[in-house]
Every structure is written in structure tokens, then in C-alpha cells.
Amino acid sequence: MATGVLYVMSTVVPGLIKIGKTATDRFDDRMYVLEHNGYNNVTGLKRKFAIEVEDYDEKERMLDDIFAKARVPGSELFALDLDLAIELLSSFEGRQIFPEPTQESKQQVFDVAVRNHTEFTAVQSIPDGVYFLSRKRPPLDVEMTVENGALTIRTGQHVAGNDSPSLDKTARALRRDNIDVHGVVRNDVRFSSPSQAAAFVTGSSSNGWTQWKTKDGKPIAQFRAHDD
Incomplete structure (x- = not known):
């Protein structure tokens, strides 16, 4: 052989x-x-x-x-x-x-x-559409577009300006390369998971399945398949 x-x-x-x-x-x-x-x-x-x-x-x-x-x-x-x-x-x-x-x-x-x-x-179970991550302090109001399983944060949105020590190196690099000094997203950025997208937005480790929500305020975790 x-x-x-x-x-x-x-x-x-x-x-x-x-x-x-x-x-x-x-x-x-x-x-x-x-x-x-x-x-x-x-x-x-x-x-x-x-x-x-x-x-x-x-x-x-x-x-x-x-x-x-x-x-x-x-x-x-x-x-x-x-x-x-x-x-x-x-x-x-x-x-x-x-x-x-x-x-x-x-x-x-x-x-x-x-x-x-x-x-x-x-x-792949997340329906196509727009989902939202919002918080009051510090204020954030960011949209994530889902299309055919691709998760994208569009250019021009404002995200957290500072990185937390807990942020992993991949998210840190994405933020460094795609966010300007004022916290504005400079390019459309695609993500492999909701948590990676949430970390990009907040500058800290995040559970994107609970932080990203539908227009009526329900976490996208509702779309995730669970074992019986």
C-alpha cells in the first residue's frame, strides 16, 4: 500500500x-x-x-x-x-x-x-434577516445581517471603542483591522459564529446566541437545535 x-x-x-x-x-x-x-x-x-x-x-x-x-x-x-x-x-x-x-x-x-x-x-438554522445587539452602558445599537448562513456586520456602524483583556486574538485582530479610532466599522465584516460577531461589537468575550436578538427582542438561541 x-x-x-x-x-x-x-x-x-x-x-x-x-x-x-x-x-x-x-x-x-x-x-x-x-x-x-x-x-x-x-x-x-x-x-x-x-x-x-x-x-x-x-x-x-x-x-x-x-x-x-x-x-x-x-x-x-x-x-x-x-x-x-x-x-x-x-x-x-x-x-x-x-x-x-x-x-x-x-x-x-x-x-x-x-x-x-x-x-x-x-x-445554518438562523433565518435570513437582521438581528440586533443593544445595550445602554456604554451605549450600543448594532445590526447583524444573516443571509444564507453568512453573518455580516455592515460598514458605518458604531461599536465599542476599547478591547477587554478577555478578548481572544482573532476578535482582537478583526477589530484592529476593521474599526477606526472613533469606533466606526470601516468594512463589511463576515463572521463564523454569533459569538465572534458579538465579541467584535462589544470588545469582550460574549455569548452571541443570547446577545443577538430578533426585532421583537427574542434571543437567536431560539433557533439553535437542542438535543431532546
Whole structure:
């Protein structure tokens, strides 16, 4: 059985990913080519997870069969949740190639992918529309647009001007890159979860499922599926 690498890459298009294979000794070169000129650089490919497995040709065919309905014809691109693909690849027996195990172990990658996929699935249950986060002190009144599972805060809105020490680095970077010195959002910003959007608005760790509300004041947690 031949040994090789299965990998998954993100693109600049949310919900569009690449799944592929390569020889172990060609992995770095393959990633370099794809990240610098894959699909003529239109899709902005970025490596997200890679694992060395036995019988990698057969395992890639299995992945192609599983995700056949999501495949973009004539390509290795799939209209698929990135974390679902990572969850499946990281469940294979094999040696993790990327990220390096010293940064994140295979179990950590799997756990994060499961958590993110669960959140992704929950987000799809939020009906299209506009939702609101408001508070009196300090005053905030921000709208979040949901369309086809995409959560967006539009440019021109006022959000909290200061970051709390509890804010995670992802939300901190989003705020730094998209909010001006007056607390005004400079660009439309998309989010992977309501809590990430709420943290962006408030400058602190937040449960967006309870903070974002419908026009009649009901938390969007009402749309989230619960176990019986």
C-alpha cells in the first residue's frame, strides 16, 4: 500500500474548499505552488490540515465518493464546510503533517474541527434577516445581517471603542483591522459564529446566541437545535 499525504485547503470563498493528495516528499512544494498560483490565484488557497496515511489513493477516492454531490465539476474544489473535511481527515490513522504536532496535536485539531462544525451547523438554522445587539452602558445599537448562513456586520456602524483583556486574538485582530479610532466599522465584516460577531461589537468575550436578538427582542438561541 502506497503512503502519501491527504490535505484540505481553504479558499477566499466561504464554503468552498480543496481536498487533494500528494507524495509525502512533495508536500511542501505542492503547497507552495497551490498557495502562490493554484487555480491562477483566483481562489486564494491556504493549507489547513494534512495527514500522511497508508493507501492514500484509495482514501482519496473514498473522500471523493463521500463528498461527490458537493464537488465542483472538473476540479478538486468542494462546496463543503471546511471543519467537516478536517474532522474526517483527522480521524484517519496516520501521521499529522500540518499543522505541526508541536503546534496542534491531531486530537486537538479533531476537537476544534468538531466544535467548529457543530457551530457551523447551528448557524445554518438562523433565518435570513437582521438581528440586533443593544445595550445602554456604554451605549450600543448594532445590526447583524444573516443571509444564507453568512453573518455580516455592515460598514458605518458604531461599536465599542476599547478591547477587554478577555478578548481572544482573532476578535482582537478583526477589530484592529476593521474599526477606526472613533469606533466606526470601516468594512463589511463576515463572521463564523454569533459569538465572534458579538465579541467584535462589544470588545469582550460574549455569548452571541443570547446577545443577538430578533426585532421583537427574542434571543437567536431560539433557533439553535437542542438535543431532546
